[in-house]
Amino acid sequence: MTEPHRPAEQPWRRVHPISPFIRSWSVLLIFVYLITSFSVRELQSFIEAVNLSIGQSLLIMLGIVVATLVIAAGVYAISWWFYQFRITTDAVELRAGVIFRQRRYMRLDRLQAVDIVRPFFARIFGLSKLSLHAADGAETTLTLEYVRESEAERLRREILYLASGAQDDPTLDPTSASDDDTSPAFPGTATAVPDYPYADYLAQYVQHNPHGLNQDVEAPNQLRAQQAKTPSRELLTIPFSRVVGAAIVTGLSTGLMTALMGGGVTGFFMWLGARDDGFQAAVPFGVLMLLIFVGIAVFTTLATAFAQVNTNFNFTARTSDSGVRVTSGMLSTSSHTIPPGRIQGIQVTQPLMYRYFGWYRIQVTVAGYGLADPSTTVLPVGTFDDVVMMLSVLAPDPGIEYASDLLYNAMKYTSDDDGFTCVPARARIWQPVAGRRHGYRTTPTLLLIRFGRLRPNLAMIPHERIQQSAVHQTLTDKLSGTASARFITPPGPVRVDLKNQEPAALVQLFFQEAEIAAHARRISDKNQWMAPEELETFEKAAEKARVAGESA
Amino acid sequence: MKHFPDDIEFRPVRAQLKTYRQIYNVLSMVSFVTVFTVAAMIFNAQADPDFWHGLSYIPAAWTLVYDLGVIILTPFQVRVHGWVEQSDDILIRSGAIFRNYEAVPYGRLQFVNVKQGPLQRKFDLADLTITTAGSTATISGLPTKEATRLRDDLCSRGYAKLAGL
Numbered sequence: 001m002t003e004p005h006r007p008a009e010q011p012w013r014r015v016h017p018i019s020p021f022i023r024s025w026s027v028l029l030i031f032v033y034l035i036t037s038f039s040v041r042e043l044q045s046f047i048e049a050v051n052l053s054i055g056q057s058l059l060i061m062l063g064i065v066v067a068t069l070v071i072a073a074g075v076y077a078i079s080w081w082f083y084q085f086r087i088t089t090d091a092v093e094l095r096a097g098v099i100f101r102q103r104r105y106m107r108l109d110r111l112q113a114v115d116i117v118r119p120f121f122a123r124i125f126g127l128s129k130l131s132l133h134a135a136d137g138a139e140t141t142l143t144l145e146y147v148r149e150s151e152a153e154r155l156r157r158e159i160l161y162l163a164s165g166a167q168d169d170p171t172l173d174p175t176s177a178s179d180d181d182t183s184p185a186f187p188g189t190a191t192a193v194p195d196y197p198y199a200d201y202l203a204q205y206v207q208h209n210p211h212g213l214n215q216d217v218e219a220p221n222q223l224r225a226q227q228a229k230t231p232s233r234e235l236l237t238i239p240f241s242r243v244v245g246a247a248i249v250t251g252l253s254t255g256l257m258t259a260l261m262g263g264g265v266t267g268f269f270m271w272l273g274a275r276d277d278g279f280q281a282a283v284p285f286g287v288l289m290l291l292i293f294v295g296i297a298v299f300t301t302l303a304t305a306f307a308q309v310n311t312n313f314n315f316t317a318r319t320s321d322s323g324v325r326v327t328s329g330m331l332s333t334s335s336h337t338i339p340p341g342r343i344q345g346i347q348v349t350q351p352l353m354y355r356y357f358g359w360y361r362i363q364v365t366v367a368g369y370g371l372a373d374p375s376t377t378v379l380p381v382g383t384f385d386d387v388v389m390m391l392s393v394l395a396p397d398p399g400i401e402y403a404s405d406l407l408y409n410a411m412k413y414t415s416d417d418d419g420f421t422c423v424p425a426r427a428r429i430w431q432p433v434a435g436r437r438h439g440y441r442t443t444p445t446l447l448l449i450r451f452g453r454l455r456p457n458l459a460m461i462p463h464e465r466i467q468q469s470a471v472h473q474t475l476t477d478k479l480s481g482t483a484s485a486r487f488i489t490p491p492g493p494v495r496v497d498l499k500n501q502e503p504a505a506l507v508q509l510f511f512q513e514a515e516i517a518a519h520a521r522r523i524s525d526k527n528q529w530m531a532p533e534e535l536e537t538f539e540k541a542a543e544k545a546r547v548a549g550e551s552a
Numbered sequence: 553m554k555h556f557p558d559d560i561e562f563r564p565v566r567a568q569l570k571t572y573r574q575i576y577n578v579l580s581m582v583s584f585v586t587v588f589t590v591a592a593m594i595f596n597a598q599a600d601p602d603f604w605h606g607l608s609y610i611p612a613a614w615t616l617v618y619d620l621g622v623i624i625l626t627p628f629q630v631r632v633h634g635w636v637e638q639s640d641d642i643l644i645r646s647g648a649i650f651r652n653y654e655a656v657p658y659g660r661l662q663f664v665n666v667k668q669g670p671l672q673r674k675f676d677l678a679d680l681t682i683t684t685a686g687s688t689a690t691i692s693g694l695p696t697k698e699a700t701r702l703r704d705d706l707c708s709r710g711y712a713k714l715a716g717l
Contacts, residue, residue, distance in 0.1 A: 488686035
């Protein structure tokens with residue numbers, strides 16, 4: 001691992017021997033319970049039939065238990081022996097199973113995120129689960145369960161290092177101990193913009209995003225040298241008081257919902273009973289219902305609050321060469337690493353109950369996580385400063401000065417006082433509350449879409465991350481002469497639809513975004529975020545395809 | 553949408569798509585309306601007829617009205633449906649009343665799928681579905697030859713302009 005070129009043939013490795021037991025301990029528990037209860041009943045009739053003494057029957061009992069354990073241990077040993085994985089230069093492979101063979105092969109350049117999760121039971125044994133998320137949705141996650149905590153950390157570093165495409169450069173090896181900073185002074189940033197279509201837009205992009213086009217295209221070697229060995233930096237920690245506060249607030253709102261529902265049902269029964277010809281048992285029944293619902297409300301409040309505290313306890317975010325890293329958890333802990341350029345969209349929201357405290361939540365769309373994964377939340381509860389700090393790492397440079405002002409205005413105000421569009425007055429009837437806030441705005445690097453008045457929500461999508469765009473008209477659009485659009489990213493929590501906007505401007509935005517998406521590869525190439533030859537291979541492939549197209 | 557530039561020449565899909573869709577629509581209308589009506593009649597026969605039992609005909613009536621609407625709209629939808637291959641992306645237009653324009657950059661496509669059922673084969677029609685990491689876009693009613701040509705073209709252009717995620 002220390003030599004610059006890894007041998008292509010890597011040995012197969014195995015996980016921790018105890019892991020089959022941890023994977024299936026609940027199943028084992030049920031199994032043991034069934035076996036013992038069954039054999040006790042069998043034994044009783046057997047004892048009665050054969051007249052055995054207590055000692056003899058106990059011995060038989062013990063024999064059954066031991067036999068079960070031995071069989072279980074044997075099965076576990078076999079399952080452990082055949083659960084193997086290896087990490088080669090360009091893929092992680094996993095093979096498991098004896099009768100039903102399972103073979104997983106995940107290319108490292110498709111890697112989207114790395115999670116280390118420690119469920120409570122595994123944590124007792126000091127073990128962790130390593131999940132590798134690929135680009136093709138939630139089903140393609142490759143999980144290695146379970147390895148020692150230190151081993152998990154080492155594997156994570158190794159995989160990220162290999163995925164970064166930097167293995168040809170020994171100075172970048174995370175395992176080598178050289179500390180000398182050999183990076184030369186960064187060459188002048190005023191390099192000419194390459195002659196791409198849409199050049200003026202790109203010029204702004206380059207001007208405001210010095211880590212974008214210039215270095216990737218012009219001077220990859222300097223880029224690598226400069227980025228080498230950036231020390232990991234802690235961004236923020238959420239204080240325990242805020243975690244508890246947010247948990248109570250969220251728990252209360254969930255509980256309140258339940259209570260409201262209960263109140264409604266109770267009221268209905270009271271009303272039934274209060275009528276003259278009503279059925280008399282309704283009032284006591286209603287009271288009973290009320291008590292039950294209050295009980296449920298208290299329970300949901302406590303459960304939600306505890307779950308929140310458990311997940312968000314000791315929440316820490318850091319940044320390093322291999323991306324953003326978020327760790328949290330009390331009973332079961334987890335750590336998520338998202339390499340650079342894997343974030344498809346960012347969303348800052350302020351739930352209703354957070355408004356009084358001035359708290360915000362950040363969610364991201366990452367291709368491997370999908371829609372409902374809790375790890376899409378990269379900041380569960382934070383102040384405005386925390387939001388700005390996280391965004392400085394998550395989002396590229398917004399391309400304008402005073403980005404935090406933009407963010408503040410976007411979250412707080414309506415379009416009368418900032419650069420966002422809004423729903424035109426003739427269509428306001430379809431969005432009476434949020435209409436003045438629902439709109440979009442573009443910066444050289446980002447498309448910002450804002451929703452909601454009671455629960456402000458700001459979605460930020462880097463232009464080059466938009467996969468596909470559509471502009472269409474719904475019934476309400478037809479009636480008021482407006483248009484709607486969707487800027488589709490991979491599935492995730494970030495909202496990407498625009499409704500009831502001024503059609504002329506929206507069509508213009510549609511064409512702009514389509515054009516930027518068409519040249520996206522030129523702007524940002526992040527499959528292996530440190531490999532300079534990546535772009536060359538692309539050029540070669542393009543040339544080959546062009547020649548093939550001509551000869552055909 | 554009158555604000556959409558009209559200097560883009562969309563290539564229309566095959567006119568036989570109309571015939572195919574109408575056959576499909578009529579078949580589905582007849583079968584669904586029959587099923588719902590029979591179900592309602594059986595339901596009504598189980599109990600004494602009452603005024604409220606007229607409500608059980610709502611599914612059948614709704615299906616009839618909806619499918620009639622679809623049958624009326626289909627010619628217009630087919631006339632509007634079309635695509636244009638631009639230098640960097642493919643633009644698809646659809647929808648007679650609720651117009652929808654969709655742009656898929658070549659560099660974003662993950663795979664292209666051509667599908668053809670037995671009835672479609674009769675009319676030489678094929679559906680082409682383009683899948684990106686986010687969603688899909690479909691052109692229906694292409695001639696089979698054109699569909700395969702477009703599939704190969706899109707794939708080679710997609711490879712040339714590969715952008716990944």
